[in-house]
Amino acid sequence: MVPAAFEYRAPTSLPEALELLREHGDEAKVMAGGQSLIPLLKLRFAAPAVVVDIGRVPGLTGISAGGGTLRVGALTRHVDVERDTGLDALCPILREAAPQIADPLVRNRGTVGGSLCHADPAGDWGAVMLALDAELVASSPAGERVIPAAEFFQGPFTTALRPDEVLTEVRIPAAGAGQSAAGAYLKLERKVGDFATVGVAVQVRLANGEVERAGIGLTAVGPSSLKAGAAERSLAGRAPTDEAIAEAARLASEAAEPRDDIRGSAAYKKDVVRVFVQRGLRSAVARAQEAAR
Amino acid sequence: MKVTLTINGLERSADVEPRLLLVDFIRSELRLTGTHIGCDTTSCGACTVLLDGEPVKSCTMLTVQADGRALTTVEGLANGAELHPVQTGFHEEHGLQCGFCTPGMMLVAAALLERNPDPTEREIRWAISGNVCRCTGYVNIVKAVRHAARLRAGGAAEPADEVAAVAPGGAE
Numbered sequence: 458m459v460p461a462a463f464e465y466r467a468p469t470s471l472p473e474a475l476e477l478l479r480e481h482g483d484e485a486k487v488m489a490g491g492q493s494l495i496p497l498l499k500l501r502f503a504a505p506a507v508v509v510d511i512g513r514v515p516g517l518t519g520i521s522a523g524g525g526t527l528r529v530g531a532l533t534r535h536v537d538v539e540r541d542t543g544l545d546a547l548c549p550i551l552r553e554a555a556p557q558i559a560d561p562l563v564r565n566r567g568t569v570g571g572s573l574c575h576a577d578p579a580g581d582w583g584a585v586m587l588a589l590d591a592e593l594v595a596s597s598p599a600g601e602r603v604i605p606a607a608e609f610f611q612g613p614f615t616t617a618l619r620p621d622e623v624l625t626e627v628r629i630p631a632a633g634a635g636q637s638a639a640g641a642y643l644k645l646e647r648k649v650g651d652f653a654t655v656g657v658a659v660q661v662r663l664a665n666g667e668v669e670r671a672g673i674g675l676t677a678v679g680p681s682s683l684k685a686g687a688a689e690r691s692l693a694g695r696a697p698t699d700e701a702i703a704e705a706a707r708l709a710s711e712a713a714e715p716r717d718d719i720r721g722s723a724a725y726k727k728d729v730v731r732v733f734v735q736r737g738l739r740s741a742v743a744r745a746q747e748a749a750r
Numbered sequence: 751m752k753v754t755l756t757i758n759g760l761e762r763s764a765d766v767e768p769r770l771l772l773v774d775f776i777r778s779e780l781r782l783t784g785t786h787i788g789c790d791t792t793s794c795g796a797c798t799v800l801l802d803g804e805p806v807k808s809c810t811m812l813t814v815q816a817d818g819r820a821l822t823t824v825e826g827l828a829n830g831a832e833l834h835p836v837q838t839g840f841h842e843e844h845g846l847q848c849g850f851c852t853p854g855m856m857l858v859a860a861a862l863l864e865r866n867p868d869p870t871e872r873e874i875r876w877a878i879s880g881n882v883c884r885c886t887g888y889v890n891i892v893k894a895v896r897h898a899a900r901l902r903a904g905g906a907a908e909p910a911d912e913v914a915a916v917a918p919g920g921a922e
Contacts, residue, residue: 458790465751465768465814495810496792498769508768512815536804560880562795562858565804566811649879650793 531570583682
């Protein structure tokens with residue numbers, strides 16, 4: 458397959474990239490690792506006049522912690538997350554999700570930011586960032602804008618980003634003093650490298666034996682990555698008992714809006730959500746309790 | 751657009767269209783046809799090449815993205831007449847049937863052994879999980895990679911351990 462012809466630009470600085478977007482507006486498409494965009498170009502589902510390859514823009518790669526925030530540069534590749542053992546203590550869900558994305562070769566090219574901006578409802582990072590209450594930082598010629606993950610995903614392959622904006626960083630809040638936090642990512646797939654039939658991301662923050670905050674994100678069961686708000690709220694201020702977890706799992710399953718397809722029926726997927734939320738919460742709570750010791 | 755890249759140790763320059771896929775550049779322009787096109791949809795890994803030592807799918811990369819980078823294709827594995835340990839491993843342990851997936855499998859294996867000289871069966875299966883063998887010769891492929899690891903470590907060419915025919919697991 459051959460993509461339609463396009464003009465290729467490879468800026469070497471963020472201002473240069475932003476200037477190109479300002480100039481070309483929605484005729485331009487930003488490319489990071491290309492693992493989602495190139496297949497779309499080959500199928501000619503996308504035919505932008507200009508491809509702005511930000512792969513050579515410095516300063517957008519890497520993971521750093523400090524000031525109560527974990528920062529993930531938009532060009533950080535899935536494999537970089539997968540191999541960052543420091544994340545086991547800081548944010549285990551990231552290292553659990555990364556190796557479940559696509560396959561090792563795709564993870565050598567694909568980026569966290571690219572995947573988020575592609576906003577495939579079956580993409581794994583969306584649910585993870587929703588569960589983490591992450592903030593997405595967008596740059597434009599006008600400056601920086603911080604977008605909560607809950608406002609970022611607006612529909613299938615649709616985000617809150619404007620045509621003149623580039624996602625530069627994801628900010629993840631860390632647990633504060635006296636708190637412990639951990640998460641889990643569970644994914645059902647037919648085979649290695651497949652898109653999720655169902656994915657569930659959970660993150661809990663514990664304080665004084667109670668759930669101070671719970672985050673639950675769902676993959677591939679709606680028009681975008683979904684946040685299971687009612688399920689999250691049902692846990693806040695409660696001890697993470699079996700009953701509380703079962704109740705949250707039931708509410709999360711109700712929040713899912715899956716469709717029948719070749720991967721399974723809607724009813725089946727809703728039940729997978731329930732089971733995965735239950736399992737995920739149990740393991741996240743156990744991890745958070747372990748971290749508190 | 752002018753690109754300059756290193757392929758199998760040789761610097762090559764060309765004027766290419768931005769939409770030219772890396773696999774097409776390698777096969778049609780450079781005439782290195784050891785890199786195969788299988789699914790053309792980022793699924794099968796027949797088009798695997800090493801980009802600065804890391805395996806990637808060349809059907810899902812533009813040639814212009816490789817500007818300034820170093821590529822290795824299967825033709826670059828051997829050192830003259832001396833086979834790479836992975837090639838010897840695939841030969842001696844019968845790690846191929848039809849051979850279509852073999853260049854990709856060998857490149858993934860070569861990159862794995864650079865990073866992890868003594869991989870477990872599970873690690874090998876994990877590493878090749880983006881590469882499909884339609885002959886379903888995975889058992890011998892895994893054996894071949896383990897054999898290559900021993901050869902690379904300077905070990906005797908003893909027969910590879912029996913490898914159980916189990917499904918690849920997830921990450922630990």
